Amino acid sequence: MTTLPPPKVKKAPEDSLESKVYSMVETFKEYIPxxxxxxxxxxxxxxxxxxxxxxxxxxxxxxxxxxxxxSKEELAKKLDEELTKIK
Known part of the structure; x- marks a missing residue:
């Protein structure tokens, strides 16, 4: 039995909303390990x-x-602040 390679992943452009959100969440690595x-x-x-x-x-x-x-409230507040910068 053989294993097929994984499908190709098309990266989103760096200036897209999706990339900005994923990059923003990565900054919270210390809180969300x-x-x-x-x-x-x-x-x-x-x-x-x-x-x-x-x-x-x-x-x-x-x-x-x-x-x-x-705390959940502090994290939610920080996420809200960062999201307003992205919009």
Whole structure:
């Protein structure tokens, strides 16, 4: 039995909204140590900016993001501040 190579991934342009959101969430690496949690949060925040998702305060509860060293309210506030810079 053979294994096929993974599908090619097309990177988003650096100036796109999606790239900006993913880069912004990477800055919170000290509070959200798990890469999959950061990716999930980035995706949810990207959907939020496109009008399809919930605000950061709600996202942290519903998407079960594991965070440490900061309270949920403080993290949500920091995320809101960073999102206003991106918009």
């Amino acid at each position: 798990t890469p999959s949690d950061r990716n999930r949060l980035s995706y949810c925040l990207f959907k939020y900016l496109n009008g399809e998702g919930d605000a950061p305060k709600i996202l942290l509860k519903t998407s079960k993001i594991n965070y440490e060293g900061i």
